[in-house]
Amino acid sequence: MIKACVVGWPITHSRSPMIHGYWLKTLGIDGSYEKLAVKPEDAFAFFQGLPGSGLTGCNVTVPLKEIAFEAADEKDSSAVAVGAANTIWIENGKILAANTDTYGFMTHLSATAPNWLDVDKPVLILGAGGAARAIAFGFLEAGIEQLMISNRTKSRAEKLGEHFSKYRNKIRIVDWDNRSSAAAKAGVIVNTTTIGMRNEGSLDLDFSQVDSTTVVADIVYVPLETQLLKDARQRGLKTVDGLGMLLHQAVPGFEKWFGRRPDVTPELRALIVGDLEAAG
Ligand SMILES: NC(=O)c1ccc[n+]([C@@H]2O[C@H](COP(=O)([O-])OP(=O)(O)OC[C@H]3O[C@@H](n4cnc5c(N)ncnc54)[C@H](OP(=O)(O)O)[C@@H]3O)[C@@H](O)[C@H]2O)c1
Secondary structure, three states: OEEEEEEEOOOOOOOHHHHHHHHHHHHOOOEEEEEEEOOHHHHHHHHHOOOOOOOOEEEEOOOOHHHHHHHOOEEOHHHHHHOOOOEEEEEOOEEEEEOOHHHHHHHHHHHHOOOHHHOOOOEEEEOOOHHHHHHHHHHHHHOOOOEEEEOOOHHHHHHHHHHOHHHHHHEEEEOHHHHHHHHHHOOEEEEOOOOOHHHOOOOOOOOOOOOOOOEEEEOOOOOOOOHHHHHHHHOOOEEEOOHHHHHHHOHHHHHHHHOOOOOOOHHHHHHHHHHHHHHO
16 A cells, blocks of 8 residues: 655644545545654654655645755755745655645646736735745746735845845835735736635735736635635636645645546535535
């Protein structure tokens, strides 16, 4: 039996076992995918001990993603861009690491709003944390002309901009107080802050000047339709929710561990939506 897991500290709220369990079942694969709580102080040794442990790999969640990155022998370009890994697998005794948040976000965006790149306007990212890094990398690699980054703590946005020095000419840092005027110029707006999670806080984004072709994405997925997405939908804008990113980011790991590329199906989505609703 092939075994994989998700590690974090704590790990109770992870929905990864439900996603991978669905694929194992529907694809008829003899495999298992469990939750494993690993303390931060034990994490480096855990990752280094993966070859020969009986596990073929794991997903990694907070606060262990940076430790997983450090412990890996080889890292993909997104993991290097973000400085953190959420997917680990073993190949020829080596620990390989990827950050699949970039893939997850960009795949879901393209599936939901296929023409987003045709809108020849800047992309606005709200937030400058780990998820913002993964998403900024995705947009820059996709060849956008301009990326605006706005974060409550401006120095963190500036640091993110400096991190992508290769794209220096494309990145503009916007004061948090000016986020609504930046939104009015944007073709795509993405919330990567924690605002809106469980309906807490408000982005206070003024949609009145936002163009009708603008796509609005939120990576928060509890609730599924955040206030930001609700406001955007009521304004008639195309919206992209955070659940699709969560589902798509799981695909590359499953393929590495279990040897089959799974599909993100409406049935899988409905399963997770049901669980989110049950959890309230
Ligand atoms: N859908 C998915 O698959 C997926 C994947 C990854 C993450 N996420 C979600 O994305 C969110 C961000 O994750 P992360 O790992 O990037 O977190 P993080 O590194 O902790 O960054 C948090 C971000 O939120 C901002 N923020 C927090 N409270 C704020 C407030 N009251 N006002 C304004 N800004 C505020 C922070 O700004 P400061 O720098 O000023 O503190 C920072 O930019 C989380 O809700 C996470 O669950 C979803």
